[in-house]
Amino acid sequence: MIVIGAGGSAAAYELIQLGYDVTILEAQDHVGGHVLTVRGGVTTEEHGKGVQECTWDEGVWWDAGPSRVPFFHRAFFHYCQQLGIPLIDHKNLNLNGWAYAEGIEGSLDGTRMRVRELQADMGGYTSSLLAKAAESSTIDDELSADDLEMLIDYLVSWGMISSDDLNYTGTSRRGYAVPPDTQSSGEVADPFPLEDLLPFASAIMGSNSGYLAATASPTWQTTMVKCADGIGQLFDSGFREFFGERLMLNSEVTEINNTDVGVSVVYLNRETGEEEQISADYCVCNIPLSVLIKLNTNFSREFTEAMRSVPYAMSLRMGMQFNQRFWETEDWIYGGQSFSSIGELGILGYPDDNYNAEKGALLAMYNFGNNSARVSSLSYEERAELALDYGSRIHPQMREHYHSAFSVAWHLMPYSLGAWPSYTEEVREQVMPTLQEPEGNVYLVGEHLSHVNSWMEGAFQSAWMQIPKLHQRVMGS
Ligand SMILES: Cc1cc2nc3c(=O)[nH]c(=O)nc-3n(C[C@H](O)[C@H](O)[C@H](O)COP(=O)(O)OP(=O)(O)OC[C@H]3O[C@@H](n4cnc5c(N)ncnc54)[C@H](O)[C@@H]3O)c2cc1C
Incomplete structure (x- = not known):
């Protein structure tokens, strides 16, 4: 079996548990895909923006992608338990957080x-x-x-x-x-x-x-859950260690073809620059549709059109390290969020761990749609400047304690090309039945196969739907 993409990772995990000989081709130098816990040394390169390297101090981290999970996302809890990943609370609502509005009528304009x-x-x-x-x-x-x-x-x-x-x-x-x-x-x-x-x-x-x-809904309830060392812990320490030598990082797939006897996959070895080819009986493909549609495949016209019909959302998140946790010492905010009316700023998020430590990272900007389009057109430095400008309206101390920022515009990340699939019910109804069926010997997995979009749970559940189907086919053949 070839698994392409080590994002959601549940598909490869389940295939290995079933005893299959699995090779996992992952384009990046890490697993997790949209899951990215940022710490010192992490690098990204968005389309047209150059390389960005995180320079935060040891022990400071922040989740650029998923950061929290509600209690009913059972697959997430299952894999954390299976792989021994410790969990902590994520505060979604802290009543001591700030609310800030501007551009409004009345005496509360521009106040928190x-x-x-x-x-x-x-x-x-x-x-x-x-x-x-x-x-x-x-x-x-x-x-x-x-x-x-x-x-x-x-x-x-x-x-x-x-x-x-x-x-x-x-x-x-x-x-x-x-x-x-x-x-x-x-x-x-x-x-x-x-x-x-x-x-x-x-x-x-x-x-x-x-x-x-x-925050009154079950999905974004007041307290949620996350991995103790960032969501990336489930992938970096959990799945990656479990995969061992089956995992081939820096292997960017460029071509997927069904053949008479299975599947042929061409990939670029990003370490050597060489193009290589491997074959298998079946392929499980985890690549987001926004990226997959650009690859060379011999998929049917109907399947290709179904992939093309799914639009992806834009979203940008920014983390900032500060040399003093002023939100704790001066504002008495321990975890949770502040809410603003500024679309480009969105919310501020405070770390839920390491209270009273000297340093820490805030979620300093989180926006969507046109707001993301505008902010992501800026350079990394200009984005940070904008976030400091907005954030200082809520926390005037921000600039004084600022260390550095790290931002991720998910629609500009080459192996994501979008934050999450943004289905209308009409498109979902039209394409989902096609995408959930195998295309020859290729089975798709990923959140785009689920109704639980923009949640890791959707990706995990897609594996729980597809892998039993594939296994049944193999057993029957
Ligand atoms: C800003 C943001 C916030 C979010 N917040 C939350 C949250 O709080 N909680 C939550 O549960 N979910 C959240 N999500 C959603 C969650 O990140 C996704 O649902 C989930 O990670 C998707 O997993 P996936 O396996 O479908 O895709 P991905 O994670 O995108 O995995 C795809 C994999 O394929 C690889 N790949 C791509 N192209 C190639 C290629 N050519 N060759 C080889 N490999 C390739 C990628 O590198 C990647 O590893 C958030 C997402 C974003 C963007």
């Missing part, structure tokens, strides 16, 4: 507030409005008198509004103007006025695909 202030005030005001509507019976078509009473009780607790007049006047949930201490029980800070808060809240909720709101 804690996420807890935003959530407590919006929860309080909306509870108050709904409770008053319930009390004045403007929604009694929907609910019985008993239900209305229960709804009001619920809103009093949920929004921390007064049970007497149903007004919201602030709550300790949003934090204190004077914190409790040995001398007093503190003073709760006044809420922001609703008319100023609404444009702020709407700008935050409307930006970055509603990231803050999404």
Whole structure:
């Protein structure tokens, strides 16, 4: 068996477990594909941008691709367990993180507030409005008198509004103007006025695909999981060690042809510059469709058209090392994220490990679509400058403690050419049945074969679908 691409890696793992003789051809000098844990010494070369080398200090790392997994992605947990990879929490929501909005009406334009202030005030005001509507019976078509009473009780607790007049006047949930201490029980800070808060809240909720709101969903829930040393640990220490000598790095496949007796694959040995050819009974191909469509193949017209129909999304992420963890020492933020209304900046993400260490890396920019197109057109240095400019609006200390940045525009990475497949339901329905079937002796695997796009789980599950099919065929032949 030839496996092309050591991205998701589950296909090669399962074939080896079944006892097949497997050769894995991987174009890059590492496994993982879209999984890339960046540390000092890591290099990338985007199309037209030259080589970028990470100069961070030892022990500082950040995930340029996947960084977190929800609890129901069982294949991820399965492989971490099989390969002995330790897991830690990933905080998606930290109420002490910042929310920042600009270009809005009202007194909160260009200001930051804690996420807890935003959530407590919006929860309080909306509870108050709904409770008053319930009390004045403007929604009694929907609910019985008993239900209305229960709804009001619920809103009093949920929004921390007064049970007497149903007004919201602030709550300790949003934090204190004077914190409790040995001398007093503190003073709760006044809420922001609703008319100023609404444009702020709407700008935050409307930006970055509603990231803050999404933390209430199972997929991006408040706490998620990741590998203790970055997601790359599952691939670099886990799969790579398991593959051993079956793995041929720096082997860029340029041609895949079905033959009468199997498959013939041509690849460029990037170490020697030589073109080489190998054959096998079957090939399992993990290359993203955006890259695969550019290779020479003798695939059928229908299969080729199906591959061509799948568009890929743009996304850019940037990590930055700082010489002091000012977000912890000065802002008291330990893990989690800050949310901005600036499309090109997106969110800031804080490390969930090594609290109180001297140095650390932040997710300093995460954007999508046209925002990524604009930022990725800049040089690596210009991107970092832009991120510092935006980030300093939330953390004015950024420049003072800045060490260096590392950015990855996934649509410009030669072996990815996109962040993830961006299916419409129509295209999915049209092409998925074709792509999920073998093309002669070639079976595709990868997240593009799944409905779980933009998640490693989709790639793992595709292997769990394809490898049993292939095994059954071999056993039957
Ligand atoms: C910015 C970003 C954030 C993400 N966040 C998350 C997250 O938080 N959690 C999560 O679960 N998922 C996340 N994902 C999605 C996740 O990265 C992917 O779903 C998954 O890694 C895809 O795996 P794959 O095997 O399908 O493809 P890939 O990982 O792309 O693997 C393809 C492999 O083929 C190799 N290859 C390509 N061309 C050739 C060639 N010509 N010859 C030989 N080899 C070749 C590549 O080098 C690569 O190793 C994120 C992705 C991005 C881009």
